[in-house]
Amino acid sequence: MSLRVDLQHRFDGFELDAKFEAPKGVTALFGPSGSGKTTVVNALAGLMTPQSGSVVLEDEVLFNAQQGLNIAPHKRAFGYVFQDARLFPHMSVAANLDYGRRMRGHAKERTLWSHTIEMLGIERLLDRYPTALSGGEKQRVAIGRALLSGPKMLLLDEPLAALDADRRDEILPTLERLRDEAQMPILYVSHSVSEVARLATTIVAMKSGRVLHTGPAAEVFADPQSADAIGPQMMGALLKARAVQHHEDGLTELSAAGGTLWLPQISAQIGAEFRVRVRAQDIMLSLKQPQDISALNVLAGQIVAIKAHGGAGALVQLNCGGCSVLAQITQRSAKAMNLAVGQTVYAVLKSVSVAHGDIGAATTGAHK
Amino acid sequence: MSAIVDFLGPQGWQAVLLSLKVSFWAVLCSLPFAIAIAHVLARRVFPGKQLLNGLVHLPLILPPVVTGYLLLLAFGRTAPIGAWLEQSFGLVLAFRWTGAVLAAAVMGFPLMVRAIRLSIEAVDPKLEQAASTLGASRWRVFTSITLPLTLPGILAGGVLGFAKAVGEFGATITFVSNIPGQTQTLPSAIYAFLQVPGGEVQAIRLVTLSIVLALGALFLSEVLARRIAKRVGQA
Numbered sequence: 300m301s302l303r304v305d306l307q308h309r310f311d312g313f314e315l316d317a318k319f320e321a322p323k324g325v326t327a328l329f330g331p332s333g334s335g336k337t338t339v340v341n342a343l344a345g346l347m348t349p350q351s352g353s354v355v356l357e358d359e360v361l362f363n364a365q366q367g368l369n370i371a372p373h374k375r376a377f378g379y380v381f382q383d384a385r386l387f388p389h390m391s392v393a394a395n396l397d398y399g400r401r402m403r404g405h406a407k408e409r410t411l412w413s414h415t416i417e418m419l420g421i422e423r424l425l426d427r428y429p430t431a432l433s434g435g436e437k438q439r440v441a442i443g444r445a446l447l448s449g450p451k452m453l454l455l456d457e458p459l460a461a462l463d464a465d466r467r468d469e470i471l472p473t474l475e476r477l478r479d480e481a482q483m484p485i486l487y488v489s490h491s492v493s494e495v496a497r498l499a500t501t502i503v504a505m506k507s508g509r510v511l512h513t514g515p516a517a518e519v520f521a522d523p524q525s526a527d528a529i530g531p532q533m534m535g536a537l538l539k540a541r542a543v544q545h546h547e548d549g550l551t552e553l554s555a556a557g558g559t560l561w562l563p564q565i566s567a568q569i570g571a572e573f574r575v576r577v578r579a580q581d582i583m584l585s586l587k588q589p590q591d592i593s594a595l596n597v598l599a600g601q602i603v604a605i606k607a608h609g610g611a612g613a614l615v616q617l618n619c620g621g622c623s624v625l626a627q628i629t630q631r632s633a634k635a636m637n638l639a640v641g642q643t644v645y646a647v648l649k650s651v652s653v654a655h656g657d658i659g660a661a662t663t664g665a666h667k
Numbered sequence: 668m669s670a671i672v673d674f675l676g677p678q679g680w681q682a683v684l685l686s687l688k689v690s691f692w693a694v695l696c697s698l699p700f701a702i703a704i705a706h707v708l709a710r711r712v713f714p715g716k717q718l719l720n721g722l723v724h725l726p727l728i729l730p731p732v733v734t735g736y737l738l739l740l741a742f743g744r745t746a747p748i749g750a751w752l753e754q755s756f757g758l759v760l761a762f763r764w765t766g767a768v769l770a771a772a773v774m775g776f777p778l779m780v781r782a783i784r785l786s787i788e789a790v791d792p793k794l795e796q797a798a799s800t801l802g803a804s805r806w807r808v809f810t811s812i813t814l815p816l817t818l819p820g821i822l823a824g825g826v827l828g829f830a831k832a833v834g835e836f837g838a839t840i841t842f843v844s845n846i847p848g849q850t851q852t853l854p855s856a857i858y859a860f861l862q863v864p865g866g867e868v869q870a871i872r873l874v875t876l877s878i879v880l881a882l883g884a885l886f887l888s889e890v891l892a893r894r895i896a897k898r899v900g901q902a
Contacts, residue, residue: 381797398798
């Protein structure tokens with residue numbers, strides 16, 4: 300199941316030209332406000348009609364301007380979660396959740412119903428009305444409503460943007476679980492680097508109505524060529540790791556493709572999979588296996604590419620046991636160390652953040 | 668009950684009953700059209716929208732006598748529509764209580780459309796969009812989202828239309844005349860009593876009842892509106 304998008308539309312003073320593919324997993328439509336992300340999602344859902352292009356979900360053509368084909372919104376099987384929840388004020392939470400199923404005429408599936416409600420943690424809200432819900436609760440119900448309408452694909456348009464940091468942290472694990480459990484592709488619109496880093500398996504970077512860069516998240520994060528498209532905050536490494544052992548000194552040992560990582564105790568079962576993200580600016584390079592330093596996490600790798608970046612900076616891409624890692628150093632250091640493509644160096648990871656879940660099948664080499 | 672009949676006199680009582688009957692049917696029959704027209708005016712963009720809007724408002728700005736006369740020209744027994752209605756359905760409007768229903772419906776129509784249109788415009792189209800992405804066709808979006816959320820406005824429109832229908836005089840008397848027991852509504856009866864010497868007492872009694880009726884309708888609509896608003900979640 301995948302979605303193929305190719306859309307063009309000319310507005311007053313704004314031109315949209317978006318072409319990308321969203322495979323299974325979470326495809327993050329990433330870009331600053333006003334880059335046309337919501338317009339793309341509305342076009343996918345059939346709420347606006349682009350002047351040219353096509354939308355194909357799996358084998359079904361939903362829109363083709365040339366053939367004059369435009370399936371009505373209610374016949375497109377998208378579950379759309381809006382930024383502003385848009386719950387129906389005259390219906391209870393339960394009726395809101397059941398709305399899509401009733402409209403689509405599906406039979407009621409007890410297990411799906413109870414599983415979804417349990418996953419979203421909204422059991423005790425069922426009898427309430429939307430006006431009595433907090434922002435976070437509304438958004439959960441909206442996600443449940445989309446899921447229970449029996450969609451082939453989920454469209455999430457900045458579902459966390461209107462929430463405060465606490466609510467966001469509350470819902471993110473749910474979205475991670477959704478990504479890992481749902482069999483359908485998810486298009487996730489966001490301008491937040493941290494959300495995208497936690498959730499995305501595929502990245503579509505947009506700016507001013509155009510797709511600048513697209514590819515598997517782990518590759519895009521570590522590709523010096525994409526630096527301009529995704530911005531310095533996002534560059535670095537996205538590694539797949541597995542919890543191996545909890546040690547007595549409070550550290551958890553994780554096994555990643557490029558080597559062993561040590562992290563402050565993670566409350567997770569042995570064998571659980573993690574996404575480990577390291578920002579390019581938090582990576583130091585060393586020519587020799589570093590000794591006598593406090594940093595615990597060191598990965599060996601070969602230099603794949605070196606690119607000057609932003610004045611004095613240089614981006615060095617490494618291949619660490621099949622995973623791409625991007626380090627940001629200065630050009631002066633690169634020159635002093637005599638760095639060259641093919642050379643083996645050691646990446647010292649100064650700060651590492653982890654999130655639950657797989658980074659998806661789209662990673663370089665690390666999958667399966 | 669009989670005390671009221673004694674108070675109003677047989678002719679006055681008849682007029683009151685007829686007025687209630689006429690107003691009830693006028694509102695009931697015109698409500699679906701008012702909702703449809705209000706929805707079109709609130710949500711659609713099409714050439715001639717201003718013309719339609721003007722036509723709907725015409726009874727509000729024309730002298731009622733003119734409206735009544737136009738109805739007579741169109742729906743009289745020898746007039747094109749009137750003759751066709753009589754032949755096809757055996758329905759006669761001119762100088763019958765059914766004609767009073769038509770006159771009251773036409774006169775109340777702009778008020779109903781205005782109230783309903785305002786409340787449809789207050790329904791967030793984003794909710795309708797959300798419903799359509801959840802699989803609701805246009806018609807089901809309307810019945811499951813727009814209509815329930817518009818209910819307070821529909822009620823307000825209905826009450827306005829009813830009040831207008833009870834009070835309608837000019838168009839009614841022109842179209843269906845003032846026949847006691849047949850087409851003599853409450854205002855027509857008041858007018859008739861005022862024309863005869865010594866009829867003032869009767870007229871005053873009917874006037875009092877008119878005021879009671881109007882206040883009662885207003886009170887009832889307030890109570891209902893509050894109840895609906897609570898259900899719709901806007902309270």
